[in-house]
Amino acid sequence: MKKTVFVIGLGLIGGSIALAIKRKYDINIIGFDVNEERVGLAKTLQVIDESANSIEEGAVKANLIVISAPVQQTEKIIEQLATVDLDPSVIITDVGSTKKQIMKKAELLLEKGVTFIGGHPMAGSHKSGVSAARAHLFENAFYILTPSKQTSREKIDELKDWLEGTKANFLILSPDEHDELTGAISHFPHIVAASLVHQVAMIAEENSTVSRLAAGGFRDITRIASSSPIMWRDILLHNKEILLKLLQKWQEEMERVKDMIRRMDGEAIYHYFLEAKQFRDGLPIRQKGAIPAFYDLYVDVLDHPGSISEVTSILAKEEISITNIRIIEIREDIMGVLRLSFRNEDDRKKAQEVLAQHKYETFIEM
Numbered sequence: 447m448k449k450t451v452f453v454i455g456l457g458l459i460g461g462s463i464a465l466a467i468k469r470k471y472d473i474n475i476i477g478f479d480v481n482e483e484r485v486g487l488a489k490t491l492q493v494i495d496e497s498a499n500s501i502e503e504g505a506v507k508a509n510l511i512v513i514s515a516p517v518q519q520t521e522k523i524i525e526q527l528a529t530v531d532l533d534p535s536v537i538i539t540d541v542g543s544t545k546k547q548i549m550k551k552a553e554l555l556l557e558k559g560v561t562f563i564g565g566h567p568m569a570g571s572h573k574s575g576v577s578a579a580r581a582h583l584f585e586n587a588f589y590i591l592t593p594s595k596q597t598s599r600e601k602i603d604e605l606k607d608w609l610e611g612t613k614a615n616f617l618i619l620s621p622d623e624h625d626e627l628t629g630a631i632s633h634f635p636h637i638v639a640a641s642l643v644h645q646v647a648m649i650a651e652e653n654s655t656v657s658r659l660a661a662g663g664f665r666d667i668t669r670i671a672s673s674s675p676i677m678w679r680d681i682l683l684h685n686k687e688i689l690l691k692l693l694q695k696w697q698e699e700m701e702r703v704k705d706m707i708r709r710m711d712g713e714a715i716y717h718y719f720l721e722a723k724q725f726r727d728g729l730p731i732r733q734k735g736a737i738p739a740f741y742d743l744y745v746d747v748l749d750h751p752g753s754i755s756e757v758t759s760i761l762a763k764e765e766i767s768i769t770n771i772r773i774i775e776i777r778e779d780i781m782g783v784l785r786l787s788f789r790n791e792d793d794r795k796k797a798q799e800v801l802a803q804h805k806y807e808t809f810i811e812m
């Protein structure tokens with residue numbers, strides 16, 4: 447008999463996990479979402495095979511339960527699951543961006559001998575909803591697991607087997623360590639991105655030209671500010687203490703920068719940027735992080751008619767798909783730069799090879 451996976455919350459991440467599990471296993475996927483439209487869409491897109499009318503109805507049939515709702519809702523769902531008479535061998539996991547409060551709530555299940563293993567696939571996008579779900583979303587990304595001390599190695603391995611189709615790299619952390627690290631590299635940058643947008647929005651009230659100027663690089667560095675406000679509200683409320691500490695440190699750091707500028711201390715400003723550059727240049731570029739890298743490739747193109755279509759047709763012939771394309775700079779008679787984005791590292795590598803065969807110079811970093 448086919449095994450059953452029950453996915454609660456049929457959005458970007460729940461949908462992507464369902465598709466990734468289907469890559470490896472011939473299983474029955476039951477879906478549940480408070481939003482009925484999303485259930486219908488998930489069925490139409492064949493992300494799920496059937497729907498459940500309630501959490502209990504899906505949970506009693508499941509061998510694996512994946513909770514993929516915003517983290518405050520995840521807590522409520524855990525409370526509901528704790529009242530259900532589940533199969534004793536079931537594994538329950540979640541995908542929430544915070545882990546400490548969720549693992550605390552999961553004690554309700556653990557006390558009853560039900561296996562709950564916290565999970566966080568560290569890749570995603572600013573898009574929401576099942577229509578953006580992709581089986582390959584988590585390829586090469588870190589997938590953090592936060593098992594409780596009482597969870598056996600066998601159960602952790604069983605969950606990793608279920609999730610093998612994600613092609614992610616599993617990493618076990620304690621919930622505290624998880625929230626501290628993701629606070630710094632994911633949650634806090636979201637606050638900064640949103641604040642940069644607010645700053646420009648305020649200027650735009652006085653001078654609307656700023657919005658037109660903000661179309662290029664500014665859009666890139668603030669992309670994550672377009673993410674779901676519900677999801678990020680919940681994350682900030684869950685990771686309160688860590689984020690308040692980071693905000694305090696950041697404010698002190700900004701005071702230091704203000705002081706350097708006020709004092710016109712060129713040497714200090716130079717070192718501020720140099721040290722940031724050195725650390726950033728040393729970060730791994732091949733791995734997907736929480737804020738995923740785009741697999742970008744920069745191509746020098748001459749400014750003559752047809753140069754862009756030549757590049758795209760070379761790639762099309764090799765069946766390499768481009769997910770985004772942007773002209774960085776083309777002025778009369780000078781070299782322009784095309785920024786091509788790819789789905790993954792392999793596509794980027796292939797593109798680099800074929801373009802080199804056609805004598806195009808390419809760069810991974812500008």
Ligand SMILES: NC(=O)C1=CN([C@@H]2O[C@H](COP(=O)(O)OP(=O)(O)OC[C@H]3O[C@@H](n4cnc5c(N)ncnc54)[C@H](O)[C@@H]3O)[C@@H](O)[C@H]2O)C=CC1
Nearest residue numbers: 455457458459479480515516517519542543570571574575
């Ligand atoms: N978006 C991202 O890039 C990433 C998100 N996460 C985490 O994944 C979780 C889900 O995020 P997304 O899929 O992006 O959001 P989403 O907005 O695409 O999907 C969430 C779904 O959960 C449903 N939902 C809300 N409350 C529910 C409840 N009580 N019962 C059943 N369904 C409910 C919503 O109707 C929605 O369809 C969040 O906890 C988030 O922190 C983790 C990694 C990356």
Ligand SMILES: O=C(O)C(=O)Cc1ccc(O)cc1
Nearest residue numbers: 543569570571572736737738
């Ligand atoms: O859109 C982006 O780049 C993200 O930041 C994706 C993301 C969002 C939440 C997570 O917990 C992990 C990754």
